[in-house]
Amino acid sequence: MRASERRTARDVSRLGLLRDQLGRVAKRLPLRRRLSRGTAHGVMSACAAIVAYLPTQALGLREGFWSAITALAVAQTEFGATRSTARDQFTGAAIGGMIGLGTYLAAGPSLPSYALSVLLSIVACGLVNVASAGRLAAITATILLLVPHLGSVERMLWSRVFEVGWGVCVAIVTVWIVTRINRRLGIAL
Template sequence: MSDSRSSIHRHHRRLGLLATELDRLRKTLPPRERLIVGLMQAVRVGAGATLGYFAARAVGLDQGFWAAITAISVTQNSFAEVKNSSRDQFIGAIFGGLLGLTAAALGDDHYLFYVIAVMFGTLLCWLINLGAAGRISSVTTTIIMLVPHTGPFWQIALLRLGEVMIGAMAALLVTWLVDRLASRLGFNEPIH
Protein backbone atom coordinates (compact mmCIF):
# COMPACT_ATOMS: atom_id res chain seq x y z
CA MET A 1 0.00 0.00 0.00
CA SER A 2 1.38 3.42 -0.89
CA ASP A 3 2.21 5.99 1.78
CA SER A 4 -0.60 8.23 0.53
CA ARG A 5 -3.19 5.46 0.75
CA SER A 6 -1.94 4.41 4.17
CA SER A 7 -2.17 8.02 5.37
CA ILE A 8 -5.74 8.30 4.10
CA HIS A 9 -6.73 5.10 5.90
CA ARG A 10 -5.14 6.36 9.15
CA HIS A 11 -7.03 9.67 8.89
CA HIS A 12 -10.35 7.92 8.21
CA ARG A 13 -9.78 5.57 11.15
CA ARG A 14 -8.92 8.49 13.46
CA LEU A 15 -11.97 10.45 12.32
CA GLY A 16 -14.14 7.41 12.95
CA LEU A 17 -12.70 6.99 16.44
CA LEU A 18 -13.21 10.69 17.14
CA ALA A 19 -16.84 10.56 16.00
CA THR A 20 -17.45 7.50 18.18
CA GLU A 21 -15.91 9.22 21.20
CA LEU A 22 -17.93 12.39 20.62
CA ASP A 23 -21.11 10.32 20.40
CA ARG A 24 -20.18 8.52 23.64
CA LEU A 25 -19.53 11.83 25.41
CA ARG A 26 -22.89 13.24 24.29
CA LYS A 27 -24.61 10.21 25.75
CA THR A 28 -22.93 10.79 29.12
CA LEU A 29 -24.47 14.24 29.53
CA PRO A 30 -26.78 14.42 32.52
CA PRO A 31 -30.51 14.42 31.62
CA ARG A 32 -30.89 18.16 32.34
CA GLU A 33 -28.09 19.10 29.92
CA ARG A 34 -29.46 16.72 27.28
CA LEU A 35 -32.83 18.41 27.68
CA ILE A 36 -31.31 21.88 27.28
CA VAL A 37 -29.18 20.90 24.28
CA GLY A 38 -32.13 19.08 22.71
CA LEU A 39 -34.45 22.03 23.32
CA MET A 40 -32.01 24.50 21.75
CA GLN A 41 -31.59 22.21 18.74
CA ALA A 42 -35.37 21.77 18.45
CA VAL A 43 -35.82 25.57 18.45
CA ARG A 44 -33.16 25.94 15.76
CA VAL A 45 -34.70 23.23 13.57
CA GLY A 46 -38.30 24.39 13.99
CA ALA A 47 -37.55 28.06 13.47
CA GLY A 48 -35.19 27.42 10.54
CA ALA A 49 -37.68 25.16 8.77
CA THR A 50 -40.49 27.65 9.33
CA LEU A 51 -38.48 30.64 8.13
CA GLY A 52 -37.16 28.73 5.11
CA TYR A 53 -40.60 27.47 4.10
CA PHE A 54 -42.41 30.80 4.39
CA ALA A 55 -39.54 32.80 2.85
CA ALA A 56 -39.57 30.51 -0.20
CA ARG A 57 -43.34 30.83 -0.48
CA ALA A 58 -43.10 34.61 -0.10
CA VAL A 59 -40.82 34.89 -3.14
CA GLY A 60 -43.14 32.72 -5.22
CA LEU A 61 -41.52 29.30 -4.93
CA ASP A 62 -44.41 26.86 -4.77
CA GLN A 63 -42.37 24.03 -3.32
CA GLY A 64 -41.09 25.76 -0.20
CA PHE A 65 -40.73 22.38 1.46
CA TRP A 66 -37.32 22.08 -0.24
CA ALA A 67 -36.17 25.21 1.63
CA ALA A 68 -37.53 23.75 4.88
CA ILE A 69 -35.74 20.45 4.21
CA THR A 70 -32.48 22.31 3.53
CA ALA A 71 -32.82 24.36 6.71
CA ILE A 72 -33.39 21.18 8.72
CA SER A 73 -30.48 19.35 7.11
CA VAL A 74 -27.93 22.12 7.68
CA THR A 75 -28.97 23.06 11.22
CA GLN A 76 -26.20 22.24 13.68
CA ASN A 77 -25.27 23.32 17.21
CA SER A 78 -23.11 26.28 16.21
CA PHE A 79 -22.98 29.01 13.62
CA ALA A 80 -19.63 27.75 12.28
CA GLU A 81 -21.06 24.27 11.72
CA VAL A 82 -24.15 25.68 10.00
CA LYS A 83 -21.94 27.88 7.81
CA ASN A 84 -19.89 24.86 6.68
CA SER A 85 -22.97 22.72 6.15
CA SER A 86 -24.66 25.52 4.20
CA ARG A 87 -21.57 25.89 2.00
CA ASP A 88 -21.71 22.16 1.27
CA GLN A 89 -25.43 22.40 0.45
CA PHE A 90 -24.91 25.33 -1.91
CA ILE A 91 -21.90 23.86 -3.74
CA GLY A 92 -23.56 20.45 -3.93
CA ALA A 93 -26.74 22.00 -5.32
CA ILE A 94 -24.77 23.91 -7.96
CA PHE A 95 -22.82 20.83 -9.07
CA GLY A 96 -25.91 18.62 -8.95
CA GLY A 97 -27.95 21.17 -10.85
CA LEU A 98 -25.37 21.61 -13.58
CA LEU A 99 -24.71 17.89 -13.89
CA GLY A 100 -28.42 17.08 -13.79
CA LEU A 101 -29.06 19.61 -16.56
CA THR A 102 -26.19 18.26 -18.65
CA ALA A 103 -27.25 14.64 -18.17
CA ALA A 104 -30.88 15.50 -18.96
CA ALA A 105 -29.81 17.29 -22.14
CA LEU A 106 -27.70 14.34 -23.22
CA GLY A 107 -30.13 11.59 -22.34
CA ASP A 108 -33.44 12.71 -20.88
CA ASP A 109 -34.78 9.25 -20.09
CA HIS A 110 -31.54 7.30 -19.91
CA TYR A 111 -30.82 6.07 -16.41
CA LEU A 112 -27.16 5.59 -17.31
CA PHE A 113 -26.73 9.38 -17.79
CA TYR A 114 -28.29 9.91 -14.36
CA VAL A 115 -25.92 7.45 -12.65
CA ILE A 116 -22.88 8.94 -14.38
CA ALA A 117 -23.95 12.45 -13.31
CA VAL A 118 -24.38 11.29 -9.69
CA MET A 119 -20.99 9.62 -9.65
CA PHE A 120 -19.25 12.54 -11.38
CA GLY A 121 -20.74 15.06 -8.91
CA THR A 122 -19.54 13.00 -5.96
CA LEU A 123 -16.07 12.73 -7.47
CA LEU A 124 -15.85 16.47 -8.21
CA CYS A 125 -16.80 17.36 -4.65
CA TRP A 126 -14.19 14.99 -3.24
CA LEU A 127 -11.57 16.48 -5.55
CA ILE A 128 -12.21 19.97 -4.15
CA ASN A 129 -12.12 18.53 -0.61
CA LEU A 130 -15.85 18.91 0.09
CA GLY A 131 -16.98 15.31 0.27
CA ALA A 132 -20.22 16.19 2.09
CA ALA A 133 -21.21 18.39 -0.85
CA GLY A 134 -21.06 15.25 -3.01
CA ARG A 135 -24.12 13.83 -1.27
CA ILE A 136 -26.03 17.05 -1.93
CA SER A 137 -24.89 17.05 -5.55
CA SER A 138 -26.26 13.53 -5.93
CA VAL A 139 -29.55 14.42 -4.25
CA THR A 140 -29.96 17.49 -6.45
CA THR A 141 -29.24 15.49 -9.60
CA THR A 142 -31.78 12.91 -8.44
CA ILE A 143 -34.43 15.56 -7.84
CA ILE A 144 -33.85 17.10 -11.26
CA MET A 145 -33.77 13.84 -13.18
CA LEU A 146 -36.00 11.40 -11.31
CA VAL A 147 -38.66 13.41 -9.44
CA PRO A 148 -41.64 13.95 -11.75
CA HIS A 149 -42.07 17.60 -12.68
CA THR A 150 -43.55 19.91 -15.25
CA GLY A 151 -41.47 22.43 -17.11
CA PRO A 152 -37.96 22.39 -18.47
CA PHE A 153 -35.08 20.83 -16.54
CA TRP A 154 -33.23 24.17 -16.31
CA GLN A 155 -36.21 25.71 -14.51
CA ILE A 156 -36.31 22.86 -11.99
CA ALA A 157 -32.56 23.21 -11.38
CA LEU A 158 -32.83 26.98 -10.77
CA LEU A 159 -35.82 26.59 -8.47
CA ARG A 160 -34.05 23.93 -6.36
CA LEU A 161 -30.95 26.13 -6.13
CA GLY A 162 -33.08 29.07 -4.97
CA GLU A 163 -34.84 26.92 -2.38
CA VAL A 164 -31.52 25.54 -1.11
CA MET A 165 -30.15 29.08 -0.77
CA ILE A 166 -33.24 30.26 1.12
CA GLY A 167 -33.17 27.23 3.44
CA ALA A 168 -29.46 27.62 4.17
CA MET A 169 -29.84 31.34 4.85
CA ALA A 170 -32.78 30.63 7.17
CA ALA A 171 -30.69 28.11 9.14
CA LEU A 172 -27.78 30.56 9.36
CA LEU A 173 -30.00 33.40 10.60
CA VAL A 174 -31.83 31.26 13.14
CA THR A 175 -28.62 29.74 14.50
CA TRP A 176 -27.06 33.16 14.84
CA LEU A 177 -30.14 34.44 16.69
CA VAL A 178 -30.34 31.40 18.97
CA ASP A 179 -26.64 31.73 19.78
CA ARG A 180 -27.24 35.40 20.71
CA LEU A 181 -30.24 34.43 22.83
CA ALA A 182 -28.27 31.70 24.60
CA SER A 183 -25.55 34.24 25.35
CA ARG A 184 -28.10 36.70 26.82
CA LEU A 185 -29.59 33.94 28.96
CA GLY A 186 -26.24 33.43 30.63
CA PHE A 187 -24.52 30.87 28.48
CA ASN A 188 -21.01 32.13 27.77
CA GLU A 189 -20.79 30.06 24.59
CA PRO A 190 -23.38 28.47 22.36
CA ILE A 191 -24.55 25.17 23.80
CA HIS A 192 -22.92 22.16 22.08
Protein backbone atom coordinates in the same frame (compact mmCIF):
# COMPACT_ATOMS: atom_id res chain seq x y z
CA MET B 1 6.15 16.55 4.95
CA ARG B 2 7.21 19.88 6.44
CA ALA B 3 7.10 20.58 10.17
CA SER B 4 4.16 22.98 9.81
CA GLU B 5 2.18 20.35 7.89
CA ARG B 6 2.94 17.74 10.56
CA ARG B 7 1.83 20.17 13.26
CA THR B 8 -1.40 20.89 11.39
CA ALA B 9 -2.15 17.18 10.91
CA ARG B 10 -1.39 16.55 14.59
CA ASP B 11 -3.65 19.45 15.63
CA VAL B 12 -6.48 18.14 13.45
CA SER B 13 -6.04 14.69 14.98
CA ARG B 14 -6.14 16.16 18.49
CA LEU B 15 -9.27 18.15 17.68
CA GLY B 16 -10.92 14.97 16.42
CA LEU B 17 -10.05 13.17 19.66
CA LEU B 18 -11.34 16.10 21.70
CA ARG B 19 -14.58 16.14 19.70
CA ASP B 20 -15.03 12.41 20.35
CA GLN B 21 -14.42 12.88 24.08
CA LEU B 22 -16.91 15.75 24.22
CA GLY B 23 -19.46 13.55 22.45
CA ARG B 24 -19.01 10.84 25.08
CA VAL B 25 -19.35 13.39 27.89
CA ALA B 26 -22.54 14.78 26.31
CA LYS B 27 -24.04 11.29 26.28
CA ARG B 28 -23.44 11.05 30.03
CA LEU B 29 -25.34 14.24 30.79
CA PRO B 30 -28.35 13.89 33.05
CA LEU B 31 -31.70 13.31 31.35
CA ARG B 32 -32.95 16.79 32.29
CA ARG B 33 -29.95 18.46 30.61
CA ARG B 34 -30.29 16.31 27.47
CA LEU B 35 -34.00 17.15 27.35
CA SER B 36 -33.33 20.90 27.59
CA ARG B 37 -30.61 20.71 24.91
CA GLY B 38 -32.85 18.70 22.62
CA THR B 39 -35.76 21.06 23.18
CA ALA B 40 -33.61 24.12 22.44
CA HIS B 41 -32.26 22.55 19.25
CA GLY B 42 -35.77 21.47 18.23
CA VAL B 43 -37.23 24.95 18.72
CA MET B 44 -34.36 26.55 16.81
CA SER B 45 -34.71 24.02 13.96
CA ALA B 46 -38.49 24.42 13.77
CA CYS B 47 -38.16 28.22 13.62
CA ALA B 48 -35.55 27.98 10.85
CA ALA B 49 -37.73 25.56 8.86
CA ILE B 50 -40.83 27.74 9.13
CA VAL B 51 -38.97 30.94 8.23
CA ALA B 52 -37.39 29.14 5.28
CA TYR B 53 -40.71 27.75 4.06
CA LEU B 54 -43.13 30.68 4.41
CA PRO B 55 -41.85 33.09 1.72
CA THR B 56 -41.38 30.40 -0.93
CA GLN B 57 -45.06 30.38 -1.84
CA ALA B 58 -45.08 34.16 -2.31
CA LEU B 59 -41.99 33.84 -4.52
CA GLY B 60 -43.77 31.35 -6.77
CA LEU B 61 -41.73 28.33 -5.75
CA ARG B 62 -44.05 25.33 -5.82
CA GLU B 63 -41.77 23.09 -3.79
CA GLY B 64 -40.74 25.35 -0.94
CA PHE B 65 -40.48 22.32 1.30
CA TRP B 66 -36.92 21.96 -0.05
CA SER B 67 -36.05 25.23 1.72
CA ALA B 68 -37.47 23.89 4.96
CA ILE B 69 -35.67 20.55 4.54
CA THR B 70 -32.40 22.35 3.86
CA ALA B 71 -32.81 24.59 6.91
CA LEU B 72 -33.42 21.49 9.04
CA ALA B 73 -30.37 19.73 7.58
CA VAL B 74 -28.12 22.76 8.09
CA ALA B 75 -29.19 23.98 11.56
CA GLN B 76 -26.72 22.61 14.10
CA THR B 77 -26.13 23.57 17.72
CA GLU B 78 -22.66 24.92 16.89
CA PHE B 79 -22.19 27.76 14.42
CA GLY B 80 -19.01 26.23 12.93
CA ALA B 81 -20.82 22.97 12.16
CA THR B 82 -23.69 24.96 10.65
CA ARG B 83 -21.32 26.84 8.34
CA SER B 84 -19.65 23.63 7.20
CA THR B 85 -22.96 21.88 6.56
CA ALA B 86 -24.29 24.97 4.77
CA ARG B 87 -21.28 25.01 2.46
CA ASP B 88 -21.81 21.35 1.64
CA GLN B 89 -25.54 21.78 1.05
CA PHE B 90 -25.21 24.72 -1.30
CA THR B 91 -22.13 23.44 -3.13
CA GLY B 92 -23.73 20.02 -3.55
CA ALA B 93 -26.97 21.49 -4.86
CA ALA B 94 -25.18 23.73 -7.34
CA ILE B 95 -22.79 21.09 -8.65
CA GLY B 96 -25.35 18.28 -8.74
CA GLY B 97 -27.90 20.57 -10.36
CA MET B 98 -25.58 21.79 -13.08
CA ILE B 99 -24.28 18.31 -13.85
CA GLY B 100 -27.79 16.85 -13.73
CA LEU B 101 -29.04 19.51 -16.12
CA GLY B 102 -26.07 19.04 -18.46
CA THR B 103 -26.52 15.30 -18.54
CA TYR B 104 -30.26 15.65 -19.08
CA LEU B 105 -29.76 18.06 -21.99
CA ALA B 106 -26.98 15.95 -23.53
CA ALA B 107 -28.39 12.46 -23.07
CA GLY B 108 -32.04 12.90 -22.09
CA PRO B 109 -33.87 11.33 -19.19
CA SER B 110 -32.71 7.73 -18.78
CA LEU B 111 -31.17 5.50 -16.14
CA PRO B 112 -27.73 5.61 -17.79
CA SER B 113 -27.79 9.44 -17.85
CA TYR B 114 -28.96 9.43 -14.23
CA ALA B 115 -26.12 7.08 -13.21
CA LEU B 116 -23.64 9.26 -15.11
CA SER B 117 -24.96 12.37 -13.32
CA VAL B 118 -24.46 10.76 -9.92
CA LEU B 119 -20.94 9.67 -10.82
CA LEU B 120 -19.93 13.03 -12.30
CA SER B 121 -21.48 14.98 -9.40
CA ILE B 122 -19.46 13.09 -6.81
CA VAL B 123 -16.25 13.30 -8.86
CA ALA B 124 -16.74 17.05 -9.44
CA CYS B 125 -17.13 17.70 -5.72
CA GLY B 126 -13.88 15.86 -5.09
CA LEU B 127 -12.14 17.84 -7.82
CA VAL B 128 -13.17 21.19 -6.31
CA ASN B 129 -11.99 19.91 -2.91
CA VAL B 130 -15.42 19.64 -1.30
CA ALA B 131 -15.80 15.86 -1.34
CA SER B 132 -18.16 16.11 1.65
CA ALA B 133 -20.72 17.73 -0.69
CA GLY B 134 -20.66 14.75 -3.07
CA ARG B 135 -23.65 12.91 -1.67
CA LEU B 136 -25.69 16.11 -1.68
CA ALA B 137 -24.70 16.74 -5.29
CA ALA B 138 -25.80 13.22 -6.16
CA ILE B 139 -29.11 13.78 -4.35
CA THR B 140 -29.73 16.96 -6.34
CA ALA B 141 -28.95 15.16 -9.59
CA THR B 142 -31.40 12.46 -8.49
CA ILE B 143 -34.12 15.03 -7.86
CA LEU B 144 -33.59 16.60 -11.29
CA LEU B 145 -33.52 13.35 -13.22
CA LEU B 146 -35.90 11.07 -11.31
CA VAL B 147 -38.49 13.22 -9.53
CA PRO B 148 -41.46 14.10 -11.74
CA HIS B 149 -41.93 17.85 -12.11
CA LEU B 150 -43.94 20.44 -13.98
CA GLY B 151 -42.09 22.74 -16.34
CA SER B 152 -38.60 22.53 -17.74
CA VAL B 153 -35.60 20.92 -16.10
CA GLU B 154 -33.86 24.30 -16.25
CA ARG B 155 -36.63 25.89 -14.16
CA MET B 156 -36.46 23.00 -11.74
CA LEU B 157 -32.69 23.48 -11.40
CA TRP B 158 -32.92 27.19 -10.64
CA SER B 159 -35.84 26.65 -8.27
CA ARG B 160 -33.96 23.95 -6.41
CA VAL B 161 -30.73 25.95 -6.13
CA PHE B 162 -32.68 29.01 -4.94
CA GLU B 163 -34.69 26.95 -2.43
CA VAL B 164 -31.56 25.31 -1.06
CA GLY B 165 -29.72 28.64 -0.97
CA TRP B 166 -32.61 30.27 0.87
CA GLY B 167 -32.79 27.39 3.36
CA VAL B 168 -29.03 27.62 3.94
CA CYS B 169 -29.22 31.39 4.55
CA VAL B 170 -32.12 31.07 6.97
CA ALA B 171 -30.38 28.31 8.94
CA ILE B 172 -27.12 30.26 9.17
CA VAL B 173 -28.86 33.42 10.34
CA THR B 174 -31.03 31.50 12.82
CA VAL B 175 -28.08 29.67 14.37
CA TRP B 176 -26.02 32.86 14.42
CA ILE B 177 -28.79 34.72 16.28
CA VAL B 178 -29.31 31.86 18.75
CA THR B 179 -25.55 31.62 19.33
CA ARG B 180 -25.32 35.36 20.07
CA ILE B 181 -28.31 35.25 22.42
CA ASN B 182 -26.89 32.22 24.25
CA ARG B 183 -23.51 33.94 24.67
CA ARG B 184 -25.13 37.04 26.13
CA LEU B 185 -27.20 34.94 28.51
CA GLY B 186 -24.27 32.65 29.34
CA ILE B 187 -26.08 29.56 28.07
CA ALA B 188 -24.09 26.68 26.59
CA LEU B 189 -25.79 24.14 24.35
